[in-house]
Amino acid sequence: MAIKPKNITTDGKREMTMQEFRAWLGRFDTDKDGKISRQELSDAVRGAGGRFAWWKCRQGLRSADSDGNGYIDANEINNLVDFAQKHLGVRIVNF
Ligand SMILES: [Ca+2]
């Protein structure tokens, strides 16, 4: 899946707003249920470069999934921001 990088910072991170981040994550919601499952998150990580260990993904899911149902839903996407900035090569900017 080709992601067109719009803004790449000097350290190689992709800058996006929270809105863009949600939209970007939405592309990985392959079954369109509005939630990011563990599998979908793993695909997202792979799409972002693929050099990250599976357990990191699981860790990210576990820390972001505050109600522990195994899915990142719309309210929990905010929790993913930290993970994404560390492991997905993105930087969330506020406007
Ligand atoms: Ca889904």
Ligand SMILES: [Ca+2]
């Ligand atoms: Ca959840």
